[in-house]
Amino acid sequence: MKNKTILIITCILTLSGCGKINTSHSENIKTVQTNESATDTKAETVNQASTAAVLQTESENYEGYSGLWTESSFSHEDIISYGGLEFSFQVTDKASLDGCLFMQQGTTQRIAEIDNITGKITNGELNYKYDDDGWGGSGILHITFSDDKAIQIEVQDYKMKDTNLSGYGFSGVYQLERAKQNKEEDLFDVMYEKYYSHWTDSEMQNAIAERKTYRDQCSFYPEVSDYLENVREVRDISSVVEPLYFTDLKIYQKQDFDQVPPLIIHLAKNEIYARHGYIFKNQDLNNYFKGQIWYEPSITPENFKDSVFNKNEQVNLKLLSSLDTYK
Template sequence: MKNKALIIIVCSCLLLCGCAKTITRKSTDIETVQTEAENYEGYSGLWSENGLSHNAVISNGGVEFSIEITDKNNLNGYLFTQQGTSDRIAEIDNITGKIDNDEFNYEYNDDGWGGSGILHITFRDDTIQIEVQNYKMRDTNLSGYGISGVYQLKQSKENETEKSESDMLKEIEERKQYREKCSFYSEVEEYLENVREVTDISSLVEPLYYTDMKIYQKQDFDQVPPLIIHLAKNEIYARHGYIFKSEDLNNYFKGQIWYEPSVSPENFKDSLFNKNEQENLKLLSGLDTYK
Protein backbone atom coordinates (compact mmCIF):
# COMPACT_ATOMS: atom_id res chain seq x y z
CA MET A 1 0.00 0.00 0.00
CA LYS A 2 2.96 2.29 0.43
CA ASN A 3 3.22 2.46 -3.36
CA LYS A 4 -0.15 4.20 -3.49
CA ALA A 5 1.58 7.33 -2.27
CA LEU A 6 4.00 7.22 -5.20
CA ILE A 7 1.24 6.64 -7.74
CA ILE A 8 -0.67 9.67 -6.52
CA ILE A 9 2.48 11.78 -6.59
CA VAL A 10 3.18 10.85 -10.25
CA CYS A 11 -0.36 11.76 -11.22
CA SER A 12 -0.20 15.04 -9.39
CA CYS A 13 2.91 16.16 -11.27
CA LEU A 14 0.67 16.81 -14.26
CA LEU A 15 -1.25 19.40 -12.30
CA LEU A 16 -0.50 23.04 -11.62
CA CYS A 17 2.18 23.84 -9.03
CA GLY A 18 1.92 26.36 -6.21
CA CYS A 19 -0.77 26.78 -3.60
CA ALA A 20 -3.03 29.34 -5.22
CA LYS A 21 -6.60 30.52 -4.97
CA THR A 22 -7.95 32.14 -8.09
CA ILE A 23 -10.71 34.63 -8.70
CA THR A 24 -12.78 34.36 -11.88
CA ARG A 25 -15.14 36.84 -13.43
CA LYS A 26 -18.31 36.01 -15.33
CA SER A 27 -19.47 38.55 -17.88
CA THR A 28 -23.14 39.17 -18.71
CA ASP A 29 -24.83 41.68 -21.01
CA ILE A 30 -25.92 43.68 -17.98
CA GLU A 31 -22.95 43.70 -15.63
CA THR A 32 -19.74 41.92 -14.66
CA VAL A 33 -20.27 39.65 -11.68
CA GLN A 34 -17.18 38.80 -9.60
CA THR A 35 -17.24 35.38 -7.98
CA GLU A 36 -14.50 33.68 -6.04
CA ALA A 37 -13.57 30.20 -7.24
CA GLU A 38 -11.33 28.32 -4.82
CA ASN A 39 -8.59 26.46 -6.66
CA TYR A 40 -6.64 23.97 -4.54
CA GLU A 41 -4.96 22.02 -7.33
CA GLY A 42 -1.58 23.44 -6.33
CA TYR A 43 -1.73 21.35 -3.16
CA SER A 44 -1.52 18.12 -5.18
CA GLY A 45 1.48 16.00 -4.25
CA LEU A 46 3.13 14.60 -1.16
CA TRP A 47 2.92 16.34 2.22
CA SER A 48 4.81 15.11 5.27
CA GLU A 49 6.13 16.15 8.67
CA ASN A 50 9.11 18.47 8.16
CA GLY A 51 8.67 18.04 4.39
CA LEU A 52 10.51 14.69 4.39
CA SER A 53 10.59 12.63 1.21
CA HIS A 54 8.69 9.37 0.85
CA ASN A 55 11.90 7.36 1.17
CA ALA A 56 12.87 9.24 4.33
CA VAL A 57 9.48 8.49 5.91
CA ILE A 58 9.79 4.80 5.00
CA SER A 59 13.35 4.64 6.34
CA ASN A 60 12.93 6.59 9.55
CA GLY A 61 9.18 6.68 10.22
CA GLY A 62 6.79 9.61 10.04
CA VAL A 63 3.55 10.79 8.46
CA GLU A 64 2.76 11.47 4.84
CA PHE A 65 -0.39 12.62 3.06
CA SER A 66 -0.53 12.03 -0.70
CA ILE A 67 -3.26 13.92 -2.51
CA GLU A 68 -4.50 14.62 -5.99
CA ILE A 69 -6.91 17.50 -6.48
CA THR A 70 -8.93 17.88 -9.65
CA ASP A 71 -11.63 20.30 -10.81
CA LYS A 72 -10.28 22.86 -8.35
CA ASN A 73 -11.47 21.26 -5.11
CA ASN A 74 -12.12 17.52 -5.58
CA LEU A 75 -9.70 15.67 -3.32
CA ASN A 76 -8.50 12.08 -3.58
CA GLY A 77 -5.94 11.16 -0.96
CA TYR A 78 -4.03 8.57 1.04
CA LEU A 79 -2.78 9.07 4.62
CA PHE A 80 0.07 6.90 5.87
CA THR A 81 2.00 6.77 9.16
CA GLN A 82 4.92 4.63 10.22
CA GLN A 83 6.45 4.29 13.66
CA GLY A 84 10.19 4.37 13.23
CA THR A 85 11.09 2.34 16.32
CA SER A 86 8.83 -0.61 15.54
CA ASP A 87 7.93 -0.20 11.84
CA ARG A 88 4.23 -0.29 12.74
CA ILE A 89 2.13 1.31 10.01
CA ALA A 90 -1.35 2.79 9.90
CA GLU A 91 -3.15 4.05 6.82
CA ILE A 92 -6.36 5.43 5.44
CA ASP A 93 -6.87 5.20 1.69
CA ASN A 94 -9.57 6.38 -0.70
CA ILE A 95 -10.00 9.69 1.11
CA THR A 96 -12.38 11.54 -1.19
CA GLY A 97 -14.57 14.63 -1.11
CA LYS A 98 -14.65 18.36 -1.76
CA ILE A 99 -12.63 21.09 -0.09
CA ASP A 100 -14.79 23.96 1.10
CA ASN A 101 -13.46 27.26 2.42
CA ASP A 102 -9.99 25.83 3.13
CA GLU A 103 -11.40 22.88 5.09
CA PHE A 104 -12.15 19.23 4.44
CA ASN A 105 -13.71 16.57 6.67
CA TYR A 106 -13.53 12.83 6.17
CA GLU A 107 -14.91 10.16 8.47
CA TYR A 108 -12.91 6.94 8.62
CA ASN A 109 -13.79 3.61 10.23
CA ASP A 110 -10.47 1.75 10.13
CA ASP A 111 -6.89 3.02 10.17
CA GLY A 112 -5.43 -0.47 9.92
CA TRP A 113 -5.69 -0.90 13.70
CA GLY A 114 -9.46 -0.65 13.98
CA GLY A 115 -9.36 3.00 15.00
CA SER A 116 -12.03 5.41 13.81
CA GLY A 117 -12.54 9.16 13.76
CA ILE A 118 -12.89 12.25 11.57
CA LEU A 119 -10.03 13.80 9.65
CA HIS A 120 -10.44 17.56 9.92
CA ILE A 121 -8.05 18.94 7.30
CA THR A 122 -7.17 22.62 7.03
CA PHE A 123 -5.35 24.05 4.02
CA ARG A 124 -3.00 26.92 4.80
CA ASP A 125 -0.55 28.93 2.70
CA ASP A 126 2.39 26.57 3.10
CA THR A 127 1.12 23.81 5.41
CA ILE A 128 -1.68 21.30 5.72
CA GLN A 129 -2.97 20.53 9.20
CA ILE A 130 -4.72 17.25 9.87
CA GLU A 131 -6.56 17.05 13.19
CA VAL A 132 -8.20 13.76 14.12
CA GLN A 133 -11.49 14.43 15.87
CA ASN A 134 -13.69 11.98 17.81
CA TYR A 135 -10.93 9.37 17.74
CA LYS A 136 -11.89 5.93 19.09
CA MET A 137 -9.31 3.24 19.64
CA ARG A 138 -10.36 -0.35 19.16
CA ASP A 139 -10.51 -2.28 22.45
CA THR A 140 -8.31 -5.05 21.05
CA ASN A 141 -5.55 -2.62 20.01
CA LEU A 142 -2.99 -3.35 22.71
CA SER A 143 -0.19 -1.43 20.97
CA GLY A 144 -2.06 1.88 21.12
CA TYR A 145 -0.89 2.70 17.60
CA GLY A 146 -3.13 4.27 15.00
CA ILE A 147 -3.96 7.54 13.27
CA SER A 148 -4.87 10.15 15.87
CA GLY A 149 -3.72 13.51 17.16
CA VAL A 150 -2.68 16.53 15.10
CA TYR A 151 -0.24 16.55 12.18
CA GLN A 152 1.45 19.62 10.72
CA LEU A 153 2.57 18.78 7.19
CA LYS A 154 4.77 20.54 4.66
CA GLN A 155 5.03 19.88 0.95
CA SER A 156 7.75 17.39 0.08
CA LYS A 157 10.05 17.63 -2.94
CA GLU A 158 10.35 14.05 -4.11
CA ASN A 159 12.87 14.96 -6.78
CA GLU A 160 15.24 16.12 -4.03
CA THR A 161 15.15 12.92 -1.97
CA GLU A 162 18.88 12.71 -1.41
CA LYS A 163 19.06 16.37 -0.54
CA SER A 164 16.19 16.01 1.94
CA GLU A 165 17.92 13.15 3.72
CA SER A 166 21.28 14.93 3.74
CA ASP A 167 19.57 18.06 5.06
CA MET A 168 18.16 16.00 7.92
CA LEU A 169 21.64 14.72 8.84
CA LYS A 170 23.00 18.24 8.50
CA GLU A 171 20.34 19.54 10.87
CA ILE A 172 21.15 16.81 13.38
CA GLU A 173 24.76 17.95 13.32
CA GLU A 174 23.79 21.61 13.60
CA ARG A 175 21.63 20.92 16.65
CA LYS A 176 24.43 19.00 18.35
CA GLN A 177 25.48 22.23 20.05
CA TYR A 178 22.22 22.28 22.03
CA ARG A 179 22.51 18.66 23.12
CA GLU A 180 26.03 19.34 24.37
CA LYS A 181 24.75 22.26 26.46
CA CYS A 182 22.05 20.12 28.10
CA SER A 183 23.32 18.96 31.49
CA PHE A 184 21.25 15.77 31.53
CA TYR A 185 21.51 14.70 27.88
CA SER A 186 24.12 12.01 28.65
CA GLU A 187 21.59 10.41 31.05
CA VAL A 188 19.00 10.31 28.28
CA GLU A 189 21.49 8.74 25.87
CA GLU A 190 22.41 6.09 28.43
CA TYR A 191 18.75 5.24 29.03
CA LEU A 192 17.98 5.00 25.30
CA GLU A 193 21.01 2.84 24.55
CA ASN A 194 20.92 0.51 27.56
CA VAL A 195 17.19 0.20 28.20
CA ARG A 196 15.49 0.84 24.88
CA GLU A 197 18.47 -0.31 22.83
CA VAL A 198 18.20 2.68 20.52
CA THR A 199 21.51 3.44 18.84
CA ASP A 200 20.47 5.17 15.63
CA ILE A 201 19.15 8.65 14.77
CA SER A 202 15.57 7.72 15.64
CA SER A 203 16.19 9.14 19.12
CA LEU A 204 16.61 12.57 17.49
CA VAL A 205 13.78 12.44 14.98
CA GLU A 206 11.07 10.87 17.17
CA PRO A 207 9.67 11.78 20.62
CA LEU A 208 10.15 9.51 23.61
CA TYR A 209 6.42 8.77 23.76
CA TYR A 210 3.50 9.19 21.36
CA THR A 211 1.34 11.00 23.90
CA ASP A 212 -0.76 12.55 21.15
CA MET A 213 -1.71 9.18 19.69
CA LYS A 214 -2.60 6.98 22.68
CA ILE A 215 -3.58 7.26 26.31
CA TYR A 216 -0.95 5.75 28.55
CA GLN A 217 -1.53 4.03 31.88
CA LYS A 218 0.43 4.35 35.12
CA GLN A 219 1.98 0.92 34.66
CA ASP A 220 3.48 2.03 31.34
CA PHE A 221 5.94 4.09 33.36
CA ASP A 222 6.93 1.47 35.90
CA GLN A 223 10.73 1.38 36.15
CA VAL A 224 11.02 4.50 33.98
CA PRO A 225 13.53 7.02 35.42
CA PRO A 226 12.10 10.30 36.80
CA LEU A 227 14.04 12.28 34.18
CA ILE A 228 12.40 10.42 31.29
CA ILE A 229 8.95 10.89 32.83
CA HIS A 230 9.73 14.60 33.20
CA LEU A 231 10.71 14.84 29.54
CA ALA A 232 7.66 12.84 28.44
CA LYS A 233 5.44 15.38 30.20
CA ASN A 234 7.20 18.31 28.58
CA GLU A 235 7.15 16.65 25.15
CA ILE A 236 3.42 17.29 25.14
CA TYR A 237 4.17 21.01 25.20
CA ALA A 238 7.17 20.76 22.87
CA ARG A 239 5.09 19.06 20.20
CA HIS A 240 3.11 22.30 19.88
CA GLY A 241 6.15 24.59 19.72
CA TYR A 242 6.23 25.66 23.37
CA ILE A 243 9.35 27.72 24.15
CA PHE A 244 10.80 26.57 27.46
CA LYS A 245 12.12 28.92 30.12
CA SER A 246 14.33 26.20 31.59
CA GLU A 247 17.73 26.34 29.91
CA ASP A 248 18.18 22.55 30.08
CA LEU A 249 14.74 21.80 28.64
CA ASN A 250 15.25 24.45 25.99
CA ASN A 251 18.57 22.90 24.93
CA TYR A 252 17.25 19.34 25.09
CA PHE A 253 14.32 19.96 22.79
CA LYS A 254 16.30 22.19 20.43
CA GLY A 255 18.53 19.17 19.98
CA GLN A 256 15.58 17.19 18.59
CA ILE A 257 14.98 17.90 14.90
CA TRP A 258 11.21 17.44 15.23
CA TYR A 259 11.01 20.38 17.64
CA GLU A 260 10.18 23.81 16.23
CA PRO A 261 9.99 26.51 18.93
CA SER A 262 7.23 28.93 18.02
CA VAL A 263 5.01 29.86 21.00
CA SER A 264 6.09 31.78 24.09
CA PRO A 265 4.71 30.63 27.48
CA GLU A 266 2.48 33.71 27.82
CA ASN A 267 0.87 33.06 24.43
CA PHE A 268 0.54 29.30 24.77
CA LYS A 269 -2.98 27.87 25.03
CA ASP A 270 -3.78 24.48 26.52
CA SER A 271 -6.62 24.21 24.00
CA LEU A 272 -3.98 23.02 21.52
CA PHE A 273 -3.88 19.65 23.29
CA ASN A 274 -6.04 16.85 21.95
CA LYS A 275 -7.88 14.48 24.30
CA ASN A 276 -5.02 12.00 24.42
CA GLU A 277 -2.57 14.72 25.37
CA GLN A 278 -4.88 16.09 28.04
CA GLU A 279 -5.22 12.70 29.70
CA ASN A 280 -1.51 11.93 29.44
CA LEU A 281 -0.61 15.33 30.84
CA LYS A 282 -2.72 14.65 33.94
CA LEU A 283 -1.06 11.25 34.39
CA LEU A 284 2.50 12.44 33.83
CA SER A 285 2.08 15.53 35.99
CA GLY A 286 1.15 13.25 38.86
CA LEU A 287 4.12 10.96 38.20
CA ASP A 288 6.70 13.70 37.62
CA THR A 289 9.02 13.87 40.63
CA TYR A 290 12.13 15.10 38.82
CA LYS A 291 13.80 18.18 40.27
Protein backbone atom coordinates (compact mmCIF):
# COMPACT_ATOMS: atom_id res chain seq x y z
CA MET A 1 0.00 0.00 0.00
CA LYS A 2 2.81 2.35 0.84
CA ASN A 3 4.56 1.59 -2.46
CA LYS A 4 1.33 2.17 -4.35
CA THR A 5 0.88 5.55 -2.70
CA ILE A 6 4.42 6.59 -3.58
CA LEU A 7 3.87 5.50 -7.17
CA ILE A 8 0.69 7.58 -7.45
CA ILE A 9 2.42 10.66 -6.01
CA THR A 10 5.36 10.18 -8.38
CA CYS A 11 3.03 9.97 -11.38
CA ILE A 12 1.20 13.12 -10.26
CA LEU A 13 4.50 15.01 -9.90
CA THR A 14 5.66 13.73 -13.29
CA LEU A 15 2.45 14.77 -14.96
CA SER A 16 2.63 18.17 -13.27
CA GLY A 17 6.20 18.64 -14.49
CA CYS A 18 5.26 17.68 -18.04
CA GLY A 19 2.39 20.08 -17.94
CA LYS A 20 4.67 22.90 -16.89
CA ILE A 21 7.18 22.17 -19.60
CA ASN A 22 4.52 22.03 -22.29
CA THR A 23 3.05 25.33 -21.13
CA SER A 24 6.46 27.02 -21.26
CA HIS A 25 7.14 25.62 -24.71
CA SER A 26 3.74 26.79 -25.91
CA GLU A 27 4.45 30.33 -24.70
CA ASN A 28 7.82 30.36 -26.50
CA ILE A 29 6.14 29.33 -29.76
CA LYS A 30 3.56 32.08 -29.31
CA THR A 31 6.32 34.66 -28.71
CA VAL A 32 8.20 33.54 -31.83
CA GLN A 33 5.01 33.69 -33.87
CA THR A 34 4.28 37.19 -32.52
CA ASN A 35 7.81 38.37 -33.36
CA GLU A 36 7.58 36.87 -36.84
CA SER A 37 4.21 38.52 -37.34
CA ALA A 38 5.64 41.90 -36.22
CA THR A 39 8.61 41.45 -38.55
CA ASP A 40 6.32 40.59 -41.47
CA THR A 41 4.13 43.59 -40.68
CA LYS A 42 7.17 45.88 -40.51
CA ALA A 43 8.52 44.52 -43.80
CA GLU A 44 5.13 44.95 -45.41
CA THR A 45 4.96 48.54 -44.13
CA VAL A 46 8.44 49.29 -45.53
CA ASN A 47 7.50 47.74 -48.87
CA GLN A 48 4.27 49.73 -48.99
CA ALA A 49 6.13 52.95 -48.18
CA SER A 50 8.76 52.18 -50.82
CA THR A 51 6.10 51.40 -53.40
CA ALA A 52 4.22 54.58 -52.50
CA ALA A 53 7.40 56.64 -52.91
CA VAL A 54 8.04 55.11 -56.34
CA LEU A 55 4.46 55.69 -57.42
CA GLN A 56 4.60 59.26 -56.15
CA THR A 57 7.79 59.92 -58.11
CA GLU A 58 6.34 58.34 -61.25
CA SER A 59 3.12 60.33 -60.94
CA GLU A 60 4.89 63.69 -60.56
CA ASN A 61 4.46 65.95 -63.57
CA TYR A 62 6.48 69.15 -63.85
CA GLU A 63 5.57 70.06 -67.43
CA GLY A 64 3.42 72.93 -66.15
CA TYR A 65 6.58 74.72 -65.01
CA SER A 66 7.85 75.07 -68.59
CA GLY A 67 8.47 78.62 -69.72
CA LEU A 68 10.37 81.70 -68.63
CA TRP A 69 11.10 82.41 -64.94
CA THR A 70 12.72 85.58 -63.63
CA GLU A 71 13.38 87.50 -60.45
CA SER A 72 10.41 89.69 -59.47
CA SER A 73 8.42 88.36 -62.48
CA PHE A 74 10.32 90.68 -64.85
CA SER A 75 9.62 90.14 -68.53
CA HIS A 76 12.37 89.14 -70.93
CA GLU A 77 12.34 92.69 -72.28
CA ASP A 78 12.84 94.05 -68.74
CA ILE A 79 15.86 91.78 -68.25
CA ILE A 80 17.43 92.94 -71.51
CA SER A 81 16.70 96.61 -70.78
CA TYR A 82 17.46 96.85 -67.07
CA GLY A 83 19.36 93.68 -66.16
CA GLY A 84 18.46 90.65 -64.06
CA LEU A 85 18.31 86.87 -64.16
CA GLU A 86 16.07 84.56 -66.16
CA PHE A 87 15.69 80.80 -66.35
CA SER A 88 14.05 79.50 -69.52
CA PHE A 89 13.32 75.79 -69.97
CA GLN A 90 10.97 73.12 -71.16
CA VAL A 91 9.95 69.97 -69.28
CA THR A 92 9.01 66.92 -71.35
CA ASP A 93 8.06 63.35 -70.37
CA LYS A 94 6.77 64.75 -67.05
CA ALA A 95 10.18 65.43 -65.49
CA SER A 96 12.94 65.80 -68.13
CA LEU A 97 14.22 69.38 -68.11
CA ASP A 98 16.17 71.17 -70.83
CA GLY A 99 16.93 74.87 -70.51
CA CYS A 100 19.38 77.68 -69.96
CA LEU A 101 20.18 80.27 -67.29
CA PHE A 102 20.92 83.85 -68.33
CA MET A 103 21.95 86.90 -66.32
CA GLN A 104 22.73 90.44 -67.42
CA GLN A 105 24.08 93.29 -65.32
CA GLY A 106 22.11 96.46 -65.79
CA THR A 107 24.89 99.04 -65.62
CA THR A 108 27.78 97.30 -67.40
CA GLN A 109 25.61 94.88 -69.43
CA ARG A 110 27.93 92.02 -68.50
CA ILE A 111 26.37 88.68 -69.42
CA ALA A 112 26.69 85.30 -67.69
CA GLU A 113 25.06 82.23 -69.16
CA ILE A 114 24.80 78.47 -68.61
CA ASP A 115 23.45 76.64 -71.65
CA ASN A 116 22.11 73.12 -72.06
CA ILE A 117 20.98 72.59 -68.48
CA THR A 118 19.52 69.08 -68.52
CA GLY A 119 18.38 66.49 -66.01
CA LYS A 120 15.41 64.75 -64.43
CA ILE A 121 13.42 66.41 -61.67
CA THR A 122 12.96 64.04 -58.72
CA ASN A 123 10.85 64.90 -55.68
CA GLY A 124 10.83 68.54 -56.75
CA GLU A 125 14.61 68.89 -57.06
CA LEU A 126 17.28 68.84 -59.75
CA ASN A 127 21.06 69.19 -59.47
CA TYR A 128 23.14 70.28 -62.44
CA LYS A 129 26.91 70.60 -62.41
CA TYR A 130 28.35 73.29 -64.68
CA ASP A 131 31.95 74.09 -65.59
CA ASP A 132 31.67 77.56 -67.11
CA ASP A 133 29.18 80.39 -66.67
CA GLY A 134 30.82 82.57 -69.30
CA TRP A 135 33.31 83.88 -66.73
CA GLY A 136 35.05 80.62 -65.91
CA GLY A 137 32.98 80.03 -62.79
CA SER A 138 31.88 76.50 -61.86
CA GLY A 139 29.53 74.91 -59.36
CA ILE A 140 26.29 73.01 -58.91
CA LEU A 141 22.84 74.44 -59.58
CA HIS A 142 20.47 73.08 -56.94
CA ILE A 143 17.04 73.80 -58.40
CA THR A 144 13.91 73.40 -56.27
CA PHE A 145 10.35 73.40 -57.63
CA SER A 146 7.78 74.39 -54.99
CA ASP A 147 4.12 73.42 -54.79
CA ASP A 148 3.14 77.06 -55.12
CA LYS A 149 4.79 77.16 -58.55
CA ALA A 150 7.86 79.02 -57.34
CA ILE A 151 11.43 78.09 -58.26
CA GLN A 152 14.60 78.52 -56.23
CA ILE A 153 18.10 78.17 -57.64
CA GLU A 154 20.92 77.80 -55.13
CA VAL A 155 24.49 77.80 -56.46
CA GLN A 156 26.49 75.27 -54.44
CA ASP A 157 30.25 74.65 -54.40
CA TYR A 158 30.80 77.82 -56.42
CA LYS A 159 34.37 78.37 -57.61
CA MET A 160 35.32 81.64 -59.24
CA LYS A 161 38.12 81.64 -61.80
CA ASP A 162 41.28 83.44 -60.65
CA THR A 163 41.34 85.60 -63.78
CA ASN A 164 37.78 86.86 -63.16
CA LEU A 165 38.71 90.26 -61.73
CA SER A 166 35.15 91.58 -61.97
CA GLY A 167 33.75 88.84 -59.73
CA TYR A 168 30.75 88.51 -62.02
CA GLY A 169 28.97 85.17 -62.35
CA PHE A 170 26.30 83.02 -60.73
CA SER A 171 26.52 82.70 -56.95
CA GLY A 172 24.15 82.68 -53.99
CA VAL A 173 20.43 81.96 -54.04
CA TYR A 174 17.86 83.18 -56.60
CA GLN A 175 14.10 83.22 -56.05
CA LEU A 176 12.21 83.09 -59.33
CA GLU A 177 8.63 83.68 -60.40
CA ARG A 178 6.93 83.14 -63.73
CA ALA A 179 7.83 86.01 -66.05
CA LYS A 180 5.23 88.45 -67.23
CA GLN A 181 4.15 87.85 -70.82
CA ASN A 182 3.39 90.53 -73.34
CA LYS A 183 -0.30 91.37 -73.46
CA GLU A 184 -2.18 90.10 -76.51
CA GLU A 185 -2.77 93.63 -77.74
CA ASP A 186 0.96 94.31 -77.44
CA LEU A 187 1.68 91.20 -79.50
CA PHE A 188 -0.81 92.34 -82.10
CA ASP A 189 0.88 95.75 -82.38
CA VAL A 190 4.34 94.18 -82.71
CA MET A 191 3.07 91.65 -85.24
CA TYR A 192 1.36 94.35 -87.32
CA GLU A 193 4.46 96.54 -87.28
CA LYS A 194 6.67 93.63 -88.31
CA TYR A 195 4.59 92.01 -91.04
CA TYR A 196 2.12 94.58 -92.41
CA SER A 197 3.19 98.18 -91.85
CA HIS A 198 5.89 98.39 -94.56
CA TRP A 199 3.57 97.16 -97.35
CA THR A 200 0.96 99.11 -99.28
CA ASP A 201 -2.13 97.10 -100.23
CA SER A 202 -1.08 96.85 -103.87
CA GLU A 203 2.50 95.86 -102.99
CA MET A 204 1.23 93.13 -100.71
CA GLN A 205 -1.17 91.73 -103.29
CA ASN A 206 1.55 91.74 -105.97
CA ALA A 207 4.01 89.95 -103.67
CA ILE A 208 1.42 87.30 -102.80
CA ALA A 209 0.68 86.73 -106.49
CA GLU A 210 4.38 86.54 -107.41
CA ARG A 211 5.08 83.85 -104.84
CA LYS A 212 2.11 81.68 -105.76
CA THR A 213 4.39 79.61 -108.01
CA TYR A 214 6.37 78.42 -104.99
CA ARG A 215 3.23 77.51 -103.07
CA ASP A 216 1.96 75.51 -106.03
CA GLN A 217 5.25 73.57 -106.18
CA CYS A 218 5.12 72.62 -102.47
CA SER A 219 3.70 69.09 -102.20
CA PHE A 220 2.24 69.56 -98.72
CA TYR A 221 0.83 73.06 -99.19
CA PRO A 222 -2.76 71.78 -99.78
CA GLU A 223 -2.54 70.08 -96.35
CA VAL A 224 -1.44 73.36 -94.76
CA SER A 225 -4.23 75.27 -96.48
CA ASP A 226 -6.81 72.74 -95.32
CA TYR A 227 -5.58 73.03 -91.73
CA LEU A 228 -5.65 76.84 -91.78
CA GLU A 229 -9.10 77.05 -93.36
CA ASN A 230 -10.93 74.29 -91.53
CA VAL A 231 -9.20 74.17 -88.14
CA ARG A 232 -7.94 77.69 -87.55
CA GLU A 233 -10.61 79.21 -89.79
CA VAL A 234 -8.03 81.47 -91.47
CA ARG A 235 -9.32 82.39 -94.92
CA ASP A 236 -7.55 85.65 -95.67
CA ILE A 237 -4.09 86.84 -96.74
CA SER A 238 -2.70 86.44 -93.22
CA SER A 239 -1.92 82.81 -94.10
CA VAL A 240 0.94 84.02 -96.32
CA VAL A 241 1.73 87.33 -94.60
CA GLU A 242 2.29 86.05 -91.04
CA PRO A 243 4.13 82.99 -89.71
CA LEU A 244 2.10 80.15 -88.22
CA TYR A 245 3.38 81.00 -84.72
CA PHE A 246 5.01 84.02 -83.12
CA THR A 247 7.84 82.01 -81.60
CA ASP A 248 10.07 85.07 -81.40
CA LEU A 249 7.56 87.09 -79.38
CA LYS A 250 6.18 84.64 -76.80
CA ILE A 251 6.98 81.33 -75.15
CA TYR A 252 4.63 78.49 -75.98
CA GLN A 253 3.68 75.56 -73.78
CA LYS A 254 3.41 71.90 -74.73
CA GLN A 255 -0.38 72.00 -74.45
CA ASP A 256 -0.48 74.69 -77.17
CA PHE A 257 0.34 71.92 -79.66
CA ASP A 258 -1.82 69.10 -78.26
CA GLN A 259 -4.14 68.90 -81.30
CA VAL A 260 -1.73 70.27 -83.90
CA PRO A 261 -0.81 67.97 -86.84
CA PRO A 262 2.83 66.83 -87.10
CA LEU A 263 3.34 68.79 -90.34
CA ILE A 264 2.34 72.08 -88.72
CA ILE A 265 4.63 71.42 -85.74
CA HIS A 266 7.45 70.67 -88.20
CA LEU A 267 6.83 73.97 -90.00
CA ALA A 268 6.59 75.89 -86.73
CA LYS A 269 10.03 74.59 -85.78
CA ASN A 270 11.52 75.53 -89.15
CA GLU A 271 9.87 78.96 -89.04
CA ILE A 272 12.31 79.87 -86.29
CA TYR A 273 15.14 79.35 -88.79
CA ALA A 274 13.26 80.89 -91.71
CA ARG A 275 12.64 84.08 -89.77
CA HIS A 276 16.40 84.65 -89.79
CA GLY A 277 16.86 83.99 -93.52
CA TYR A 278 17.89 80.32 -93.37
CA ILE A 279 18.03 78.79 -96.87
CA PHE A 280 16.48 75.32 -96.86
CA LYS A 281 17.99 72.44 -98.80
CA ASN A 282 14.74 70.45 -98.66
CA GLN A 283 12.81 71.42 -101.79
CA ASP A 284 9.36 71.34 -100.19
CA LEU A 285 10.46 73.49 -97.25
CA ASN A 286 12.23 75.83 -99.65
CA ASN A 287 9.07 76.24 -101.76
CA TYR A 288 6.81 76.57 -98.74
CA PHE A 289 8.76 79.41 -97.16
CA LYS A 290 9.41 81.17 -100.45
CA GLY A 291 5.64 81.22 -100.80
CA GLN A 292 5.45 83.30 -97.61
CA ILE A 293 6.01 86.98 -98.30
CA TRP A 294 7.65 87.57 -94.91
CA TYR A 295 10.47 85.13 -95.77
CA GLU A 296 13.73 86.56 -97.12
CA PRO A 297 16.31 83.82 -97.81
CA SER A 298 19.82 85.08 -97.12
CA ILE A 299 22.00 82.57 -95.18
CA THR A 300 23.16 79.11 -96.22
CA PRO A 301 23.08 76.30 -93.64
CA GLU A 302 26.90 76.25 -93.57
CA ASN A 303 27.05 79.90 -92.48
CA PHE A 304 24.04 79.92 -90.19
CA LYS A 305 24.64 80.40 -86.45
CA ASP A 306 22.11 79.57 -83.72
CA SER A 307 23.32 82.57 -81.74
CA VAL A 308 20.88 84.74 -83.72
CA PHE A 309 17.96 83.22 -81.81
CA ASN A 310 16.51 85.26 -78.96
CA LYS A 311 15.51 83.63 -75.67
CA ASN A 312 11.93 83.01 -76.74
CA GLU A 313 13.12 81.27 -79.89
CA GLN A 314 15.63 79.16 -77.96
CA VAL A 315 12.98 77.87 -75.56
CA ASN A 316 10.39 77.31 -78.30
CA LEU A 317 12.92 75.55 -80.54
CA LYS A 318 13.71 73.02 -77.81
CA LEU A 319 10.02 72.36 -77.24
CA LEU A 320 9.16 72.02 -80.93
CA SER A 321 12.18 69.83 -81.61
CA SER A 322 10.99 67.43 -78.92
CA LEU A 323 7.49 67.37 -80.45
CA ASP A 324 8.51 67.15 -84.11
CA THR A 325 7.68 63.67 -85.42
CA TYR A 326 7.05 64.60 -89.04
CA LYS A 327 8.84 62.43 -91.61
